[in-house]
Amino acid sequence: MSDRLSHPIFEKSMKKTHTILIPSMLEFHMQLFESVLIQDGYKVEVLKNYGPSVVEEGLKHVHNDTCVPALLVIGQFIDALKHRDDVDKVVLIITQTGGGCRASNYLPLLRKALKKAGFGFVPVLSLNGSSLEKESSFKLSLSLIRKLVAAIIYGDELMYLYNKTRSYEKNKGDAHNLAKSWFKNLSGQFEKKKGLSFKDIKKNLYQIAESFDKLELDLSEEKPKVGIVGEIYVKYSSLGNNHLEEFLVSQGAEVNVPGLLGFVFYYLHNMVFDYKFYKIGKLKSKICSFLIKFMEKYERVMIDAVSKTKFEPMQKFSHTLTLSEGFLSHATKMGEGWLLTAEMIELVQTGYENIVCTQPFGCLPNHICGKGVMKKIKEVYPDANIVAIDYDPSATKVNQENRIKLMLEIARENIEKRKNQEKEENLAKKQAATTISE
Ligand code: SF4
Known part of the structure; x- marks a missing residue:
């Protein structure tokens, strides 16, 4: 003491x-x-x-x-x-x-x-x-910050590719086993003081992407693509969100959980905005701008590694940053603030128009930046199918899951509607071509 x-x-x-x-x-x-x-x-x-x-x-x-x-x-x-x-x-x-x-x-x-x-x-x-x-x-020493950034990048890439593959694997457990083998591999490298230099990170990120690309997948069925956003703890913690990812996968959905790097970028950009908007913390703002540049270097490598595979790569944060404009000001930075709005828009734009917005019950910042902007997002993106779920010890899991099932039902109907529309359009094109040739 x-x-x-x-x-x-x-x-x-x-x-x-x-x-x-x-x-x-x-x-x-x-x-x-x-x-x-x-x-x-x-x-x-x-x-x-x-x-x-x-x-x-x-x-x-x-x-x-x-x-x-x-x-x-x-x-x-x-x-x-x-x-x-x-x-x-x-x-x-x-x-x-x-x-x-x-x-x-x-x-x-x-x-x-x-x-x-x-x-x-x-x-x-x-x-x-x-x-x-x-x-x-x-x-946090500079050297430890560097190592933690590396761990975030590895974690983000593994989480992204795991979610891209786990719903389609031909052999059950393949994606999980591959992710597990990478944790073992990376931990082994860390023990030998390897895997944390830029050169090693680059090499590992490419190899991770390649290994997931080689997994045997069954992509014949179109599955509802669901994004998860919300307050950082309930978004990322299965204890907080009643094992939401597992539940969505068990219901036949593909899941996308935005990476942790985005939250770190958000946090650093907010310090830069503090100086820009209120002239608070000039030195902090400079340090954060430097860290943003440093992390963007790693982000580029991760995106590049994934873009060499059949999977759509993640978006750059410099793009995500612009998405909340017209919805919320960058000065809205309590809780997940403008990031929550930007992530929902990014998910909709990248084909994950079905979204579960996880809300700790009574969390004012997230009710404003999550629930508060949903109406406007749906106006701009009519295909957006967003459900806000409150997480609270008194909320029943059955009730949460029933509401998510309803959202998934709408997602499936939308897939059917889109398929029928495509069929009709193709038929109309064929008929037009036949008429011209006659
Ligand atoms: S109000 Fe509570 S739950 Fe919401 S962001 Fe703040 S600390 Fe987290």
Whole structure:
């Protein structure tokens, strides 16, 4: 316990003795983050405890008005601590974007809940770029940032290609096994201090794309293409969204979840906008502009690697950035802000006109940038078939899934309508050609 503060802090020496517990989210990326941090000398563990006890602990230790992401993350931590016998040798880490919404208060909220549950002695770290509680912030060196960016790029490409193939594989489990073999391969490279230089990343990204391109697929049936957007935790965490991706695939859909790199770009661009709009943070804005350029270099390689395959590559973020114009200002940056709107438009434009917008119940920023713009998106893109689903411990899974099934029904009807229209158009063309030749 520090003299100055009323809560325990993470001391440098704990790097060797304490295990950092990370809440689960983004299955693909977290495995890679875990490997990168271990390679950097940390002891790390991504939590895998799911189930009703997590929700129960969350509801017991935070007010039920609290945002669902906080409730679940805190519930998962407390549930995990209750089942460990090394609680005096663990540290908890949470990510915070800062800004005006309740995410900035997650740290004190977590500490309060820990005290209430009898774990007030456990130090908490915050991963944020907004100078929130500097003494509790996880320090990121330039070299670690570079490695984490590499892990994000690998995670994004693997997640994208996995989703592109898993609904069409001829041999069940092929896509999953391939992704698993890449995690093993990349972790092995990280252990040998490889796989993190630009040259290695480029080589790996091309090989990953090529390996997924070789998977045997059955592309004979047109499946509804569904995009998932929303608040970052419920969008990416199967604990938060009741295993939404699995459910959609089980219903015969192809899924597209926008990558994490987009969120990082969004975060960095917001700092640039802060200076542009309000003249706040000139230095931060310059650093962020530099980081944007740095990451664009990696993004280019990933897109290029995927474009060498039969799969449509992802869009550049510099394009995504422009899509919310005319819908929302770039000054709308609480929660997922303008990114949520831009991602929905990008999905519709790239053929994923069916969208599940995941909303933590009571999340004001996402209700504005998600639900609030749906009417306008549907006016501009009449084919858009968007459903907003609230995620809340009191919301029933059956109800959520029934609403998604309804959206999928409309998606299937739209496929049929399009096919019939194409048939009619082809027939009309043939008849016109016959008439001319006669
Ligand atoms: S984005 Fe929404 S869910 Fe997340 S902290 Fe802010 S208000 Fe809560």
